[in-house]
């Protein structure tokens with residue numbers, strides 16, 4: 001299995017491999033990254049691949065595209081066990097296990113329409129992570145609690 005994954009990773013010349021995505025989340029991640037397939041990147045999506053860690057997993061490989069820090073944070077919100085590989089010249093130059101921080105600032109909107117963060121543009125949203133799996137976050141301003149599904153909906 002490990003060798004198999006190594007081979008897949010090395011097929012990319014420059015770009016990223018997002019590995020250990022929970023099965024069924026790959027398309028959501030692409031949508032969230034604003035990737036439709038029309039940008040010209042070479043993209044490989046593998047879904048429901050057998051995985052020792054997760055049972056089954058999804059993998060996304062994107063050639064010629066890297067991720068911004070806020071994109072990385074969003075992925076950590078959807079996929080808590082994800083591994084991000086950065087590839088340069090066929091080599092993995094960085095392998096990062098994404099970890100959701102205790103506090104999430106500014107990357108997702110509160111689901112409460114009357115929350116101050118939805119009315120005052122200068123007030124950044126702030127959530128406390130109550131639980132990672134299943135995901136549960138609480139708005140620091142209005143105490144609204146959002147679960148994985150609501151977070152999903154608000155990220156795209």
Ligand SMILES: [Zn+2]
Pocket residue numbers: 110111112115116117139140141142143144
């Ligand atoms: Zn709120």
